Amino acid sequence: MKNKSKLNKTLLINQNNCNFTDNSATYGGAVVFSDVGNVTNCNFTDNSATYGGAVVFSDVGNVTNCNFTNNNADYGGAIYIFSGSVENCNFTNNSARYGGAVCFYDVGNVTNCNFTNNSARYGGAVCFYDVGNVTNCNFTDNEATYYGGAIWMYSGNVENCNFTDIMRLLVLQFTSTVHTPLKLFPILVF
Structure with a gap:
C-alpha cells in the first residue's frame, strides 16, 4: 500500500x-472509497450500513x-458522500435517518435523477x-418524519424539479431557487 501523504498524489478508483x-458493513454496505472515486452503470440492492447503505465516499465522489x-443506513440510505455529484440515477425504497437516498456532508450536485x-x-x-x-x-x-419530505439542505438551489405526493410535517414551498436566510436553521424543501 502506498503512503499517499508522502507521494502527494490522489488515488482515483x-x-x-x-x-x-445483500451486503452490509459499518461504512458503505457494498463499497467504500477512501479517496476520490467514480461509480458508473452499477446496481445496488438490499445493502445496509451505518453510513452509506450502498456506497461511501470519504472524499470527492461521482455516481x-x-x-x-432497498438500501438502508443511518446516514445516506444509498449513498453517503463527502462532496461530488450524482447524475442520471434511480433511487427506489431506500431509507435512513438523514438522506433517505443520498446524504452529502459538504457541497453536492444532483442532476437528472428519479427518487x-x-x-x-x-x-x-x-x-x-x-x-x-x-x-x-x-x-x-418520498417522506420525511420531521423536515424536507424530498430535500433537506442548508442552502442551495432547486431547479426544474417535479414533486409528487411528498409527505412532510412542515411545509415550505420554493419554486425554483432556494435562498439562504439568516443561517439560523437549515432550509427545508419538500
Whole structure:
C-alpha cells in the first residue's frame, strides 16, 4: 500500500458495470472509497450500513447511471458522500435517518435523477449538510418524519424539479431557487 501523504498524489478508483446485493458493513454496505472515486452503470440492492447503505465516499465522489433499491443506513440510505455529484440515477425504497437516498456532508450536485418512495427523518430523498444543487429531478412518494419530505439542505438551489405526493410535517414551498436566510436553521424543501 502506498503512503499517499508522502507521494502527494490522489488515488482515483472506479467501479463500473457491477451489481451489489445483500451486503452490509459499518461504512458503505457494498463499497467504500477512501479517496476520490467514480461509480458508473452499477446496481445496488438490499445493502445496509451505518453510513452509506450502498456506497461511501470519504472524499470527492461521482455516481452516474446507477440504480439503488432497498438500501438502508443511518446516514445516506444509498449513498453517503463527502462532496461530488450524482447524475442520471434511480433511487427506489431506500431509507435512513438523514438522506433517505443520498446524504452529502459538504457541497453536492444532483442532476437528472428519479427518487421514488425513499424515507428519512430529515430529507426523505436527499440531505445536504452544506450547499446543494438539485436540477431536473423527479421526486415521487418520498417522506420525511420531521423536515424536507424530498430535500433537506442548508442552502442551495432547486431547479426544474417535479414533486409528487411528498409527505412532510412542515411545509415550505420554493419554486425554483432556494435562498439562504439568516443561517439560523437549515432550509427545508419538500
